Amino acid sequence: MKCVEARVPLHLSIVWVPVVRGDPLHDGSLGAGLMLEPPVRALACNAPGGYHGPKIPPALRCLRSLGWNNEFIRVETPYPPGYGLAVSGAVTLAACLAYAGLRAISSIRAADEAHVAEVLEGTGLGDVTALYTAWGLEVRVEPGAPGVGGRAEAHPVEELWAVAVPVRSVDTRVLLREMWSRVTQDDAIHAYEAVRREPSLESLARAAREFTMRATPPPEAARRAIAECSSRAHLVVYKKGSLVIIVDEPHNTIECLEKIGLRAILLRLTNTRPFTRWIDLRENVKQCSHTTC
Numbered sequence: 001m002k003c004v005e006a007r008v009p010l011h012l013s014i015v016w017v018p019v020v021r022g023d024p025l026h027d028g029s030l031g032a033g034l035m036l037e038p039p040v041r042a043l044a045c046n047a048p049g050g051y052h053g054p055k056i057p058p059a060l061r062c063l064r065s066l067g068w069n070n071e072f073i074r075v076e077t078p079y080p081p082g083y084g085l086a087v088s089g090a091v092t093l094a095a096c097l098a099y100a101g102l103r104a105i106s107s108i109r110a111a112d113e114a115h116v117a118e119v120l121e122g123t124g125l126g127d128v129t130a131l132y133t134a135w136g137l138e139v140r141v142e143p144g145a146p147g148v149g150g151r152a153e154a155h156p157v158e159e160l161w162a163v164a165v166p167v168r169s170v171d172t173r174v175l176l177r178e179m180w181s182r183v184t185q186d187d188a189i190h191a192y193e194a195v196r197r198e199p200s201l202e203s204l205a206r207a208a209r210e211f212t213m214r215a216t217p218p219p220e221a222a223r224r225a226i227a228e229c230s231s232r233a234h235l236v237v238y239k240k241g242s243l244v245i246i247v248d249e250p251h252n253t254i255e256c257l258e259k260i261g262l263r264a265i266l267l268r269l270t271n272t273r274p275f276t277r278w279i280d281l282r283e284n285v286k287q288c289s290h291t292t293c
């Protein structure tokens with residue numbers, strides 16, 4: 001059986017300036033953020049079997065728009081959806097890149113459909129374009145889907161750990177509505193321009209303090225974790241529902257978080273781009289039923 005696997009990193013958007021033009025291909029965001037691994041992995045096979053993975057509405061919308069007819073698709077994510085690490089965008093892009101690979105549909109069409117699905121379902125603005133066009137530390141310089149010019153610039157990052165705690169799930173539509181009672185459009189543009197002028201972990205750390213954590217204030221548990229467990233961090237941010245602490249060596253941070261009752265998921269910064277590859281499952285065909293491969 002022929003299958004295509006796609007791997008897509010997670011994305012931590014630290015600065016975002018929503019750009020709403022009234023058409024989902026052209027809507028998006030300017031902004032900046034970091035790519036994280038392990039990646040989301042999607043496997044699409046030319047056999048019936050349906051979708052197995054987190055039930056993310058934009059992923060199913062995107063697959064249908066590419067003509068998906070219930071073929072086998074399995075998606076695995078290292079981080080839960082709904083906590084601000086663009087799991088919805090990464091799952092949607094991975095599933096659609098894998099399916100597009102299987103059906104000889106261009107990857108840019110898959111990325112455009114993934115972007116449109118994210119915008120229409122209210123789960124993201126700039127994540128798909130950042131993930132598809134950049135890597136490492138990304139700066140989104142043109143909003144919109146990749147096929148209509150949406151683009152992010154990539155800057156390499158060092159090998160560092162990202163200790164991430166999913167603290168509480170927050171709906172992206174709620175985030176985008178409520179942030180304007182805490183920050184202004186000028187605050188967002190100011191933070192964005194500063195990172196664009198000097199794209200570095202230091203400028204992102206400043207943006208995290210001056211913009212992100214004002215737009216999405218950390219709850220008490222995260223404030224305590226920041227005070228007690230982040231003294232050696234390169235960057236600390238609370239975004240939407242997750243606390244992320246970027247460090248050289250993660251074990252002390254994880255232990256410290258455990259002591260105050262918070263369970264971390266260990267991620268790394270990554271310079272790897274999304275990719276797809278063919279897999280021939282002939283050898284393993286017995287292990288590959290419609291529900292498990």
Ligand SMILES: Nc1ncnc2c1ncn2[C@@H]1O[C@H](COP(=O)(O)OP(=O)(O)OP(=O)(O)O)[C@@H](O)[C@H]1O
Nearest residue numbers: 055057081082083084085086087088089123124172
């Ligand atoms: N257990 C779950 N908790 C939260 N959302 C879930 C869950 N399972 C599926 N979903 C779906 O996943 C999507 C989460 O999208 P959302 O944009 O909130 O989060 P995200 O992509 O992880 O983070 P962000 O886009 O803010 O970076 C929603 O469409 C939601 O319906």
Ligand SMILES: CC(C)(CO)[C@@H](O)C(=O)[O-]
Nearest residue numbers: 013016029124125126127
């Ligand atoms: C809106 C958003 C902050 C949700 O995580 C993200 O999609 C972005 O940066 O455009």
